[in-house]
Amino acid sequence: MPLIRPLSQSLINKIAAGEVIERPASVVKELMENAVDAGAGRIDVTIRAGGGELVRVVDDGCGIPAEQLPLAVASHATSKLAEADDLFRVTTLGFRGEALASIAEISRLVLRSRTPDSPSGAELEVVGGKPGEVAPCGSPPGTSIEVQNLFFNTPVRRKFLRTTQTEFGHISEAFARIALACPEKHFTLRHNDRSVFELPACDDWRDRIGRLFGRELAEQLIWVESGDGDVRLSGYVANPAQSRGNNRMQYLLLNGRHIRDRSLQHALSEAYRGLLMTGRYPIAFLRFEMPPEMVDVNVHPTKLEVRFQDGGRLYGQLLAAIRQRFLTTDLTAQVRTADDTPESSHDPAQTAAMRQELVDWAKGQVAGWGRNGAAGSSPPSFDEASPCPQPHDPLQLNRIDRPGEAPGQSSGNGGQPSGHRDGGAIPQVPNGLPGRSSSALQVHNRYLVAETDDGVTIIDQHALHERILYEALRRRVLDGAIESQSLLVPEPVDLGPSEAATVLENCELLARLGVVVEPFGGDTVLISGYPAMLANFRPADVLQELLSRLIEGGKQPDGRDILDALLHTIACKAAVKAGDRLAPEEISALLEQRHLVDDAHHCPHGRPTALVFTREELDRQFRRV
Numbered sequence: 001m002p003l004i005r006p007l008s009q010s011l012i013n014k015i016a017a018g019e020v021i022e023r024p025a026s027v028v029k030e031l032m033e034n035a036v037d038a039g040a041g042r043i044d045v046t047i048r049a050g051g052g053e054l055v056r057v058v059d060d061g062c063g064i065p066a067e068q069l070p071l072a073v074a075s076h077a078t079s080k081l082a083e084a085d086d087l088f089r090v091t092t093l094g095f096r097g098e099a100l101a102s103i104a105e106i107s108r109l110v111l112r113s114r115t116p117d118s119p120s121g122a123e124l125e126v127v128g129g130k131p132g133e134v135a136p137c138g139s140p141p142g143t144s145i146e147v148q149n150l151f152f153n154t155p156v157r158r159k160f161l162r163t164t165q166t167e168f169g170h171i172s173e174a175f176a177r178i179a180l181a182c183p184e185k186h187f188t189l190r191h192n193d194r195s196v197f198e199l200p201a202c203d204d205w206r207d208r209i210g211r212l213f214g215r216e217l218a219e220q221l222i223w224v225e226s227g228d229g230d231v232r233l234s235g236y237v238a239n240p241a242q243s244r245g246n247n248r249m250q251y252l253l254l255n256g257r258h259i260r261d262r263s264l265q266h267a268l269s270e271a272y273r274g275l276l277m278t279g280r281y282p283i284a285f286l287r288f289e290m291p292p293e294m295v296d297v298n299v300h301p302t303k304l305e306v307r308f309q310d311g312g313r314l315y316g317q318l319l320a321a322i323r324q325r326f327l328t329t330d331l332t333a334q335v336r337t338a339d340d341t342p343e344s345s346h347d348p349a350q351t352a353a354m355r356q357e358l359v360d361w362a363k364g365q366v367a368g369w370g371r372n373g374a375a376g377s378s379p380p381s382f383d384e385a386s387p388c389p390q391p392h393d394p395l396q397l398n399r400i401d402r403p404g405e406a407p408g409q410s411s412g413n414g415g416q417p418s419g420h421r422d423g424g425a426i427p428q429v430p431n432g433l434p435g436r437s438s439s440a441l442q443v444h445n446r447y448l449v450a451e452t453d454d455g456v457t458i459i460d461q462h463a464l465h466e467r468i469l470y471e472a473l474r475r476r477v478l479d480g481a482i483e484s485q486s487l488l489v490p491e492p493v494d495l496g497p498s499e500a501a502t503v504l505e506n507c508e509l510l511a512r513l514g515v516v517v518e519p520f521g522g523d524t525v526l527i528s529g530y531p532a533m534l535a536n537f538r539p540a541d542v543l544q545e546l547l548s549r550l551i552e553g554g555k556q557p558d559g560r561d562i563l564d565a566l567l568h569t570i571a572c573k574a575a576v577k578a579g580d581r582l583a584p585e586e587i588s589a590l591l592e593q594r595h596l597v598d599d600a601h602h603c604p605h606g607r608p609t610a611l612v613f614t615r616e617e618l619d620r621q622f623r624r625v
């Protein structure tokens with residue numbers, strides 16, 4: 001029978017090292033945090049061979065007295081805690097007292113330090129957890145720690161290290177997190193005698209962000225702030241035109257400590273709902289400040305995860321602050337050239353295509369100048385007394401599907417354009433974009449080109465109409481007032497067993513969207529009611545598409561996500577399509593309602609609805625400047 005034995009201190013330290021020191025980046029993080037806690041104004045980090053050969057961190061902080069150097073590398077020895085209650089009001093980055101002991105156990109560590117009032121410094125070398133004698137040495141005030149040959153006595157751990165480039169990438173990330181949290185301090189990072197970052201102390205946080213992540217991104221940042229009692233939120237979020245394929249560019253700082261929190265990241269995603277395309281993630285640099293007793297930072301060995309006393313309050317505060325800021329910010333994508341700032345559309349290829357569309361349009365203008373009904377003709381006039389569509393009314397547009405028929409051309413039905421959707425009156429409005437004529441030109445029956453005071457705006461007719469319909473649908477669903485028409489003959493739809501079960505389980509949700517279904521026997525359901533705006537589509541086809549959305553949600557889908565997905569589907573189907581030819585009054589109505597909805601700059605799927613070419617940009621393209 002195996003005997004129970006106490007573990008040796010060396011083995012205890014190696015176990016702790018396995019939890020705290022995952023790779024060289026972990027060493028950089030722990031040593032930089034100690035330097036910050038020591039009150040350093042400057043912190044220099046030097047790396048060799050991705051940190052496997054050398055990690056050196058030098059600071060000008062308070063230093064360590066010579067007699068306390070052995071305690072500094074001892075397990076669970078720290079100057080940052082005095083009693084148990086201190087764990088619930090932690091104000092420093094480090095506090096466990098494990099870092100130096102763990103690092104020293106699996107490396108060759110040299111610690112040099114000098115306090116400001118000492119005439120000389122002291123040095124201590126530790127090899128594989130075995131300390132030598134403290135010896136005097138020359139040293140400037142502050143502390144220098146060299147960690148060489150990391151994992152030299154734990155070859156299994158060393159075997160799992162990745163390439164030099166990969167490991168240094170992790171080191172750069174750890175460095176950036178701490179440098180981002182402390183803009184008032186000077187940081188440097190060198191790798192293999194090459195300067196990677198030189199970050200002077202600064203007052204403007206945007207400057208520190210720009211030096212770490214690029215000036216181009218920094219220029220696309222939007223300031224947000226919010227106060228709720230003793231909890232304060234401030235920082236930057238990126239314009240939706242800037243996003244990433246993962247959430248690694250979401251930096252959340254709590255009382256100066258970088259943290260990961262799924263709830264706050266979810267709040268970020270919710271704030272950008274409908275502004276980013278599927279699979280894209282927001283960019284954010286946010287600082288949270290609160291009394292230390294409101295958060296427990298002692299829930300994870302690496303101190304990345306924390307537990308909030310009132311996480312729901314913080315979630316709501318973050319979501320509201322960003323959404324309110326977005327509602328007062330013009331998020332319309334502006335096209336800029338590479339010699340200015342990067343193109344701000346989601347897809348550079350799309351921006352290039354839009355530029356070509358503009359060139360083609362200009363050529364058409366020149367070729368058709370002065371012809372009747374062409375570019376040189378006068379814009380159509382509209383009845384000034386015609387009512388404007390109200391924000392709560394969905395825009396109803398005609399679809400003119402006949403190829404070759406000009407917008408507004410009579411179709412032999414008394415002047416009524418062909419393809420009218422549901423018999424409703426076409427909204428007519430007196431104005432288009434503010435400050436300019438109500439007219440706009442169509443490019444390839446998909447883009448609307450309108451002159452504004454600032455330049456030229458190119459609008460994607462489908463994306464804009466989709467956003468307008470989505471907003472109207474969402475309001476009506478919330479009010480329980482979505483329009484549904486009963487079918488004279490209910491339409492049976494044959495489904496698979498699981499599909500039929502899904503439809504019937506969600507019949508109440510579908511009814512809120514105007515789709516009324518009921519069982520018919522076996523795996524067949526009957527559609528007896530249908531959204532009026534989808535009168536031109538087969539009910540069975542729409543039900544199948546809605547069904548696919550329901551199935552994508554999984555067995556326990558989030559109700560709001562599913563409802564949004566269904567609204568997206570209906571709005572997408574009901575909106576005018578690329579290739580649909582619009583009458584002038586329909587174009588005018590579309591432009592007018594653009595200013596009556598929230599987030600008109602993006603469709604519900606996150607694509608931009610418009611691109612702005614400023615006069616300065618056009619002048620630059622035509623070499624006028």
